Amino acid sequence: MSVRISEGTPNAGTPATGAARTPRMADHLNAALHTLLESDPRVFVLGEDIRDPYGGAFKITKGLSSRFADRVLSTPLSEGTLVGAGAGLALAGEKAIVEIMFSDFVTLAFDQIVNFAAKSTTMYGRPVPVPLIVRCPTGGRRGYGPTHSQSLQKHFVGVPGLSLHELSPFHHAGELLTHLLSLGEPCVLFEDKVLYTERIFRDGVVDDLFRFDLVGGPSGWARVGVPGETRYDCTLIAPGGLTRRALAAMRALLIEDDLLCRLLVPARLYPLDLAPILGDVTGHVCVVEDGTAGGTWGAEVAQALYPRLWSRLTRPIGLVSAADSVIPTAAHLESAVLVGEDTIRLAVREALS
Amino acid sequence: MSVRISEGTPNAGTPATGAARTPRMADHLNAALHTLLESDPRVFVLGEDIRDPYGGAFKITKGLSSRFADRVLSTPLSEGTLVGAGAGLALAGEKAIVEIMFSDFVTLAFDQIVNFAAKSTTMYGRPVPVPLIVRCPTGGRRGYGPTHSQSLQKHFVGVPGLSLHELSPFHHAGELLTHLLSLGEPCVLFEDKVLYTERIFRDGVVDDLFRFDLVGGPSGWARVGVPGETRYDCTLIAPGGLTRRALAAMRALLIEDDLLCRLLVPARLYPLDLAPILGDVTGHVCVVEDGTAGGTWGAEVAQALYPRLWSRLTRPIGLVSAADSVIPTAAHLESAVLVGEDTIRLAVREALS
Amino acid sequence: MTSTILDRDTVPLSPPSGEDLDRLLLIRHFELTLLRLFGEGRLNGTTHTCLGQEYVPVALRPLLDDDDYVFSNHRGHGHFLARHDEPHGLLAEIMGREGALCAGVGGSQHIYHRRFLSTGVQGESMPVAAGVALSLKRAGDGGLACVHIGDGTWGEGAVYEALNLAALWRLPLLVVVEHNGIAQSTPTTAQMSGTIAARAAAFGAAHHRTDSIDLNLIRLELAEPVRRVREEGRPTVIEFVTRRVGPHSKGDDTRSAEELTRVRAADWYVRYAAAFPEVFAAADEAQRLRMARITDEVAARPPSVWRAAP
Amino acid sequence: MTSTILDRDTVPLSPPSGEDLDRLLLIRHFELTLLRLFGEGRLNGTTHTCLGQEYVPVALRPLLDDDDYVFSNHRGHGHFLARHDEPHGLLAEIMGREGALCAGVGGSQHIYHRRFLSTGVQGESMPVAAGVALSLKRAGDGGLACVHIGDGTWGEGAVYEALNLAALWRLPLLVVVEHNGIAQSTPTTAQMSGTIAARAAAFGAAHHRTDSIDLNLIRLELAEPVRRVREEGRPTVIEFVTRRVGPHSKGDDTRSAEELTRVRAADWYVRYAAAFPEVFAAADEAQRLRMARITDEVAARPPSVWRAAP
Ligand SMILES: Cc1ncc(C[n+]2csc(CCOP(=O)(O)OP(=O)(O)O)c2C)c(N)n1
């Protein structure tokens, strides 16, 4: 089984120029894992069906086991235990990346994450490093149905000792993974399943309208806007999985509704570090996410922003999320429940009308 | 083993007069379970060590198995499975109340609750009744340490098909349980462990200063205030477990700081029904809870309140919670992390100064 | 009780009833239809067909009563169709069309119809089935809860927690394991230490293993164990040694060509066709046609409506 | 490998070394001190003493190396003290005083000291220990991960998931089961179907059962199984048939008087005292005094400071 890595050699770290075709997220992430395993002999990857020739349900681990056979291990169907074993590796001085095949099943590892991995970093009275990343392929829009389509980020917000992250097409996956493993605390990394199939952005270029830059380090913020503009009618804040839908909404809002939006995408969802972007929040603020309504990540963003923006805000912060509903399988029912580009556009338009 | 029920006979439903000594919450809840099992032959109770003579770690199920031997069952140490079995009973037409010995271990049942019990009510395209209560003895202040002291309410907020409740000294436990089983959807019921040892309130009387009434039905709100007062400097919103600390803070604020507070305590934490108390929210709003900081229930309350109170609010809604920290075992460390009467008092005073 | 029947691939098959053959072939053509529709881009989402394993639920059919509960998993179309002759409803569910069993909300993996319930998280049904079995036991009508799981699902702790509970409480729980030697891409040897027989025994459950594909023979073997589940509240694990002839879901089969040849040669379809060429060919054609009609009919329906949407 | 040693309550004990006796009695007096302090209202929170089970970790002591990891549970004071002669640190931890092992944050149930780690959620350590064992295996120095669990903890699915993984990956995992016949208030018969031996076997783990309390004899029995864990990566379950002489935590013992009499008669403390009256009495008194001094000293310390508070 030959290794197929679309970014060229596993070492290829230099971004292509803006004009060239950028890799798809799945290949970009796969290449990042290759590089990481190669450069750090302490890194293990565990997960269901991750070995070659299968290479994982979403092929993110393709080629890894062929190169690093003793550190890339397919586990039985035991989500709790594969996370626990990752924590054990981490305690013993290794670094562990574990894959939950569908993030929906991370519920089975909730105890290991909340009550062991996260707590161990502080409950023994001194800092105990637990370098562990729990990778969670996430989200709907693929018709997989109620138990294979969820975005469960919100349930992990506010666990002491645990940080939450999400892949975005702006942030470099390899730098992010390296950074997360350096934190010494367990991280849950959400990865939008549709994003896997999309191309990443590089060199500050999004498209003909929008440009981006990065602030706040490898897990900081991507700031997307129109070159030269500083005052926006609306600031959208959204995790990486929402990027394409947010961009499409921004384009329509600009061209058809004459509303100028900026988009801010954090790689680290929690703890929130608002400092790098506080100055960039102008106009109406709207937090967009894929999770269902109620107890959302957006509510956390909003509660952190209200006191900081109190004098500037002219209306309540808007929250856009999926409906308070299971995610149906049939495409026409699923799209009625999930956040689409129209949901975002409508929310902004209504708030500003 | 004789049955010990402090409310007199298990049937005793009539509240004592305000002046009489009211029962402690543990006995009140125990009596409610006796009544429920007696009146409804479909009710089962499952949990670890719940049978007599032990009667549960907190003695809430005392006497039940002696009277209803085939419906009150001690399970092995299998939190996921005892909740799953409860859901199975519920699907098959029974009603199930399951006890998680310490709510910290409900993490082991997260999958059964989120991905099965809650989803089953809607994911089959038609309403499927799942009358199930997951009872969760909750909270710290007893020196049990990091894995036996948590308040995990926030992690269950916003699960479609799941409602969250908390015992309070104002709400009648029996009416609440009966109501929850009538909803046909799984409910998580948080029960503060210290509250177990405290006396319930009846007949609208709290103490020499404060009175209460109930609005919004068995899972609605208790409104606590000073008779005759309608405008308060501050409105505290808190789950039942916070009651004593909130009352102590309110007393000190009134007597020593000349600040008049009202307290609103919902039995149902989520979904939030703000309608019954929206008119009662005056002055500064402060949401108080026992969970750790970040992604709190309070953030959800706040995000629901901001748009509704937008024109009335003169400052951001205050959130009071435990620190972003594991809960240490030693009393002096534990109290530094948890919400105490002083934490509340200080928060209100600072906001209003 | 643990008994092992030796490989019967070479033993002559007993003649199936027409009804049995029809049911087997209906399921086969149902599954083939799904793969075809996916190939044509007419279905979205995912599916897991039971190609090669159709005979398991068909064999169990007469052993289960209407009042029994059946819990199914991701690979559940055969389980459903063996119990309910409602291919229209199931196809509509998978295609999201009017007349769908669950309004198109559940799709392939989440079906609840009368006392048949499937869900997509492996192992999760075991505790639920134990709870249902507790209710059935209390009712005292001899009902049982049957749970289909795969060999890979024995990785999940929930399986053991539930077995333990069922044995302690003497619950009428029948666990049907379709041991096809693989879980998604991982061979059983790489994910299960020890044997299913030993695991059942360790939890005080009875165990019966069969590698027959002969419906009549299987029923003879299982009648007594199933009776004991009902009458003695004896949790029992029935292990079918079987083969997944198709991919895990769609086009994701990484097994070697040799392995696939071996597996396909043992397919009940091939063996029944060889043993009873005429009746088989006629039934095969009939079910193929039936399924084609059903597909056309369902495909022409409007999208499903979810009346109970929250 | 499964072997069972018959009840030895009547077999004469071999003489313990002075060091062993001291360690046994230190743990005994440590635990008695805790119950007394609780009774006097000088400790808050909760505790689970290992009264009656002290000999288990003491017997294991010379079989474990410094580089081995030991995972302990709620009933872990003996496990700790057998490994580390640091009763001051442990008592300070439980009393929340200066010099506490974990700054008073962890308390009785959550200790991490060198390669000793305990936590309060039953079964949770098993997968973690498997991960540690994977690292040890890779290091190739013959280290092992030892996990203490009770009989009741076999209710948790995590135990089986981890055993499965350890057997598949041939990890040096040693599971020590203290089978005291009870979990909190529930007898093993009401919470475990089948046997621990069968459960180990079902997951491809070796099993060795002992009901001896004779330290020397136990070590003889266990030397070979422990060697095989290290050298062959053979996950092994060692089952100690033992007795909880005290309450589950504090004053919550609902066992009958007969049961308690039976259990107490088999207490190693009673039997060693009867077998070696003079050395025992002297050692007992010495450790009682040592513990009294430690208690006074620790109780006089100021409250612990949590420097790493978040
Ligand atoms: C808890 C959980 N983990 C992982 C999956 C993804 N998954 C679906 S089927 C499958 C393999 C199941 O193998 P087995 O139990 O042998 O059944 P088979 O597919 O062979 O019929 C996996 C890993 C899942 N659905 N649920």
Ligand SMILES: Cc1ncc(C[n+]2csc(CCOP(=O)(O)OP(=O)(O)O)c2C)c(N)n1
């Ligand atoms: C997951 C979990 N469930 C329940 C408990 C509460 N609990 C603590 S010890 C115990 C009994 C444990 O029994 P066993 O494993 O036999 O150990 P023993 O107490 O007999 O030493 C229980 C139910 C817990 N700590 N963790």
Ligand SMILES: [Mg+2]
């Ligand atoms: Mg299989």
Ligand SMILES: [Mg+2]
């Ligand atoms: Mg025990």
